[in-house]
Structure formats: structure tokens, C-alpha cells
Amino acid sequence: xxVLGIETSCDETxxxxxxxxxNDIGILSNVVSSQVKLHAQWGGVVPNLAAREHLKNIIPVxxxxxxxxxAAPADLDLIAVxxxxxxxxxxxxxTSSAKTLSYFWEKPIIGxxxxxxxxxxxxxxxxxxISQPKAGPPRAEKLKTKISFPVLAxxxxxxxxxxxxxxxxxxxxxIGQTLDDAAGEAFDKVARxxxxxxxxxxxxxxxxxxxxxxxxxxxxxxxxxxxxxxxQLPRPMINSKNFDFSFSGLKTAVLYExxxxxxxxxxxxxxxxxxxxxxxxxxxxxxxxxxxxxxxxNPKTIMLAGGVAANSELRRQLGKAIKNNLPAVxxxxxxxKYTGDNAAMIATAACFRWxxxxxxxxxxxxxxxxxxDTDANLKLK
Ligand code: KG4
Ligand code: ZN
Numbered sequence: 001x002x003v004l005g006i007e008t009s010c011d012e013t014x015x016x017x018x019x020x021x022x023n024d025i026g027i028l029s030n031v032v033s034s035q036v037k038l039h040a041q042w043g044g045v046v047p048n049l050a051a052r053e054h055l056k057n058i059i060p061v062x063x064x065x066x067x068x069x070x071a072a073p074a075d076l077d078l079i080a081v082x083x084x085x086x087x088x089x090x091x092x093x094x095t096s097s098a099k100t101l102s103y104f105w106e107k108p109i110i111g112x113x114x115x116x117x118x119x120x121x122x123x124x125x126x127x128x129x130i131s132q133p134k135a136g137p138p139r140a141e142k143l144k145t146k147i148s149f150p151v152l153a154x155x156x157x158x159x160x161x162x163x164x165x166x167x168x169x170x171x172x173x174x175i176g177q178t179l180d181d182a183a184g185e186a187f188d189k190v191a192r193x194x195x196x197x198x199x200x201x202x203x204x205x206x207x208x209x210x211x212x213x214x215x216x217x218x219x220x221x222x223x224x225x226x227x228x229x230x231x232q233l234p235r236p237m238i239n240s241k242n243f244d245f246s247f248s249g250l251k252t253a254v255l256y257e258x259x260x261x262x263x264x265x266x267x268x269x270x271x272x273x274x275x276x277x278x279x280x281x282x283x284x285x286x287x288x289x290x291x292x293x294x295x296x297x298n299p300k301t302i303m304l305a306g307g308v309a310a311n312s313e314l315r316r317q318l319g320k321a322i323k324n325n326l327p328a329v330x331x332x333x334x335x336x337k338y339t340g341d342n343a344a345m346i347a348t349a350a351c352f353r354w355x356x357x358x359x360x361x362x363x364x365x366x367x368x369x370x371x372x373d374t375d376a377n378l379k380l381k
Pocket of ligand 1: 010156157159160184185187188199200201202205306308309310311312339340341
């Protein structure tokens with residue numbers, strides 16, 4: 001079957017056509033139109049501006065996704081749209097468009113939770129040989145979807161930081177989450193304090209790479225004597241006896257650090273050391289909690305999800321920590337191109353959800369355009 005996915009929960013307008021066959025998923029197209037440049041001048045996403053951009057972009061993005069997939073509306077079997085959580089003005093552009101298409105094209109429609117989409121980006125992890133056309137965009141990527149359950153997912157995005165236990169497909173138990181800021185949000189806020197650009201994650205990761213010491217997981221860098229500025233930030237809640245997180249105090253610690261050394265803010269070495277120490281503090285906490293959660297819940301697979309999953313140090317150190325501490329557990333990292341917001345992950349999640357639905361539920365999905373809700377605080381069920 002062919003699924004049209006639509007994602008507009010934040011600042012990317014995206015549409016994708018995905019083909020699901022048994023356990024194989026083929027990404028026929030995945031068009032993402034980013035608004036990052038527009039929001040950069042404000043240092044964060046402005047919801048109403050995002051909605052206007054989505055409105056401008058949604059039809060060209062949909063047309064291109066269908067064209068690249070070489071698919072006509074008649075070829076589609078299902079429409080899947082992110083219906084929360086996210087910015088309500090932004091979400092509404094996606095859900096209204098999807099519902100209208102469902103009505104006119106007489107196709108079933110289902111809502112997908114944004115975080116469910118991020119998790120299922122991990123099910124798009126092996127690209128192999130579907131025959132490619134001589135010209136034009138690639139036909140499809142053949143993707144391996146055999147994943148051993150139970151799964152422990154570490155979700156790290158701009159809006160969420162959660163440890164989620166999945167006994168089977170589409171089953172979620174949140175075993176820990178942030179009590180305040182999300183990890184990506186902390187990256188964005190720290191970049192703002194340092195005035196080094198937006199979004200914060202990629203720029204901090206870049207600046208951190210300029211710091212000359214490459215750390216190992218659970219760094220002992222305090223013991224290395226030749227660090228120029230000796231910046232030490234806290235690892236919040238690293239010793240708490242639960243799997244919750246807190247990153248707001250870490251951001252404040254960065255603020256205090258910069259207030260002590262305002263004249264160093266133009267100093268490249270200082271910024272590099274501060275970015276490195278901040279990034280390492282986030283990574284230390286994320287990895288330590290993930291390993292402890294895995295020791296308690298015994299998953300067969302650990303996966304990383306969300307925009308922060310693009311962070312190369314987090315990917316490297318998580319992989320290493322799992323190998324060293326949990327050799328029987330498989331670590332799956334999403335392909336970088338599916339870590340940020342995109343519609344392929346939404347359509348992929350929809351393939352799995354559709355498979356779990358009864359005949360009656362599938363029939364009812366033809367009428368879902370009447371009732372499908374859009375919820376800024378949608379809960380993962
Ligand atoms: O999942 P996502 O695209 O949007 C939300 O659902 O929130 O995540 C965006 C977040 C932003 O906070 C961004 O700074 C962060 O992901 N991010 C990164 C990196 N790339 C993006 N954080 C750390 N390192 C990166 N390389
Ligand atoms: Zn996201």
C-alpha cells in the first residue's frame with residue numbers, strides 16, 4: 001500500500017509518499033521545506049509566522065512529493081498526518097490540508113503522534129537495492145524493519161526528552177522525562193546566551209568540535225590538567241534514582257558562567273570549551289539514564305530519536321556505552337536525514353499503525369476527516 005504522510009508541527013513543511021509491503025518500507029519521496037532561516041532572526045520559532053509559511057508551502061510540497069514518487073492521488077491508500085503535539089497554528093495547516101484531501105480523494109486518514117513518528121524513523125534504517133531509474137529522483141529506498149522488542153527509545157528533540165519502553169510495536173510506556181526544558185531546547189537556549197546562531201544544536205556541536213580534547217563517555221576530563229578555562233558544569237539529576245531529566249539548571253549554569261567572564265564571549269577558545277562542556281554534560285546525563293533504564297527494563301534494542309539524534313558525539317558515545325555496558329543489546333541510530341522533522345517518519349509510523357487496526361477501524365478511517373482532532377498536547381498512547 002502507498003501512504004501519503006504530512007508533517008507541519010513546527011517549522012518544517014513536509015510531505016512524503018511511502019510504500020509498505022509486509023515488513024518492507026520504501027520511501028518514494030520525502031520533501032522537506034525548512035523555515036529555519038525565517039525563524040533564526042527571532043532566535044526561535046514564531047508560531048504564527050510558521051503557520052503562514054506552512055500555508056504558502058503546503059501545496060507545492062505536496063505536489064512535489066507526489067511527483068517525485070511518481071504517484072497520482074488514485075495510487076494512494078492512506079493519508080497520515082501529524083495531529084500533535086506541536087504548535088497549534090502550524091499543526092492546523094497540516095491537519096486541515098490532510099482532511100480536505102481525504103474528503104475529496106475519498107481516502108482513509110489517520111492522525112500520528114509526532115514522537116511516534118520520530119521513533120519510527122528508526123525503522124527506516126537500511127538503504128539497499130531497489131532498482132533505480134536512469135534519470136530523475138531515486139525510486140525508493142528499501143528499508144529493513146525487523147527490530148527486536150522490547151525496545152527502549154531515548155527521545156531527544158526540541159520539545160521532548162523522554163525514555164520510552166516499547167514492549168511491542170505501537171505500545172508506549174514513558175518511564176522518564178524532562179521535568180523542565182527538553183535537551184534540544186537547552187541547546188537552543190544556550191546558543192542564544194552565547195549569541196552563536198540558531199538552531200542551537202548544530203552550532204554548539206560545531207563549536208564543541210573546535211575544542212581540542214576528544215572525550216570518552218562518562219568523561220573524566222576534570223582530571224586533565226591543561227584545559228584552559230577549567231569550565232565545570234553540573235550533570236543535573238545524574239544520580240537521582242529515577243529516569244527523569246532536568247536541563248533548565250544547566251542552561252542557567254551556562255548563563256552564570258558567561259556572566260563571570262563577559263569579556264571572554266568573543267574568545268573562540270572559551271566558546272569552544274564552554275560548548276564542549278555543555279554538550280558533554282547533556283550527553284553524560286542522557287547516556288547514564290539510558291544505561292540505568294536498560295539495566296532495569298532489559299530491552300533487546302535501544303534506539304535514539306528526535307532532532308538531537310543528529311548529534312554525532314551523542315551517537316558515538318551512546319553506541320560505545322551500549323557496547324561496553326550492555327553487549328547483548330542492539331543499538332539503532334536513525335539515519336541523519338530522518339532525525340529532524342519529516343513526513344517520511346509519519347508515513348512509516350502510519351504503516352505500522354494501519355497494520356494493527358481492525359477491518360472496522362480501517363473502514364471508519366474513511367470518515368475520520370469529520371472527527372480527527374488537532375491537539376497541541378496530544379498524549380502518546
Ligand atoms: O525533532 P526536531 O527536529 O523538532 C522537534 O520535534 O522539536 O528537533 C529540533 C531540535 C532543536 O532543538 C535542535 O537544536 C536540535 O534538535 N538539534 C541538535 C542537533 N541538530 C538538531 N541538537 C544537538 N546536536 C545536533 N547536531
Ligand atoms: Zn520533532
